[in-house]
Amino acid sequence: MTNFRSFRADAVVLRHSDWGEADRLLTLFTREHGKVRAIAKGARKIASRKAGHIEPFTHVKLQLAKGRDLFIVTQAETIDVYQPLREDLTLTGYAAYVIELLDRFVPDEDVPVPALFRLLTETLSRLASDPIPWLVVRSYEMRLLDFLGFRPHLFECANCRREILPEDQHFSPLLGGVVCPRCGEGLPGLWPVSVEALKYLRHFQRSEYRVAMRARPAAGTQKEVETVMQGYFQYLLERELNTPGFLKRVRS
Numbered sequence: 001m002t003n004f005r006s007f008r009a010d011a012v013v014l015r016h017s018d019w020g021e022a023d024r025l026l027t028l029f030t031r032e033h034g035k036v037r038a039i040a041k042g043a044r045k046i047a048s049r050k051a052g053h054i055e056p057f058t059h060v061k062l063q064l065a066k067g068r069d070l071f072i073v074t075q076a077e078t079i080d081v082y083q084p085l086r087e088d089l090t091l092t093g094y095a096a097y098v099i100e101l102l103d104r105f106v107p108d109e110d111v112p113v114p115a116l117f118r119l120l121t122e123t124l125s126r127l128a129s130d131p132i133p134w135l136v137v138r139s140y141e142m143r144l145l146d147f148l149g150f151r152p153h154l155f156e157c158a159n160c161r162r163e164i165l166p167e168d169q170h171f172s173p174l175l176g177g178v179v180c181p182r183c184g185e186g187l188p189g190l191w192p193v194s195v196e197a198l199k200y201l202r203h204f205q206r207s208e209y210r211v212a213m214r215a216r217p218a219a220g221t222q223k224e225v226e227t228v229m230q231g232y233f234q235y236l237l238e239r240e241l242n243t244p245g246f247l248k249r250v251r252s
């Protein structure tokens with residue numbers, strides 16, 4: 001990327017912050033160059049034609065030029081604003097969670113991961129159109145774990161490698177998966193996982209999207225699955241995520 005003075009990028013705006021008097025600093029996830037930071041000049045002026053294109057969670061085509069330290073947005077064209085995500089607070093919360101996971105796990109470097117870019121745009125588009133956003137997010141989490149190399153063990157015990165039987169289990173974030181009741185005794189840092197929750201975790205892990213969307217877990221099981229997944233991500237990040245708390249507040 002550093003060899004080019006100017007290039008086009010297919011990008012999703014992950015976040016932005018104020019920069020100087022009238023500019024915005026954008027954190028972008030691009031198809032071509034992974035995570036990139038760029039300045040949108042004059043984006044905070046009310047009449048700016050660029051401003052509407054560069055809101056968070058927007059899919060845009062950008063022309064970026066190499067400035068002295070950072071890239072500068074010279075042209076912006078909207079591909080999809082995912083409008084429903086802006087009109088419904090719960091959907092906004094889910095979209096923020098999806099973006100936050102990607103932003104926290106993907107380092108700031110020029111490494112293109114086109115398949116991950118596709119997963120992100122597909123997920124935002126599904127959140128904007130599919131009737132059960134909860135399922136969209138669970139499917140996304142499992143695919144993201146695959147990409148990140150943290151696919152959890154759900155079929156054999158993460159400790160003794162024996163096949164997991166249909167009974168209540170434990171989950172070990174440290175060992176990266178389900179731990180059988182035999183190994184679980186005396187091991188620290190385990191969370192309980194019911195047979196029912198395990199069934200759905202496996203379903204999301206092994207099913208392609210359309211199939212994953214057929215799941216209809218009961219409310220209690222949903223909560224359990226969500227707690228395990230978010231807990232696992234938090235463990236991997238070694239710090240608290242901001243967005244689950246936000247989602248909880250919007251829902252109540």
Ligand SMILES: [Zn+2]
Pocket residue numbers: 157158159160161162179180181182183184
């Ligand atoms: Zn075991």
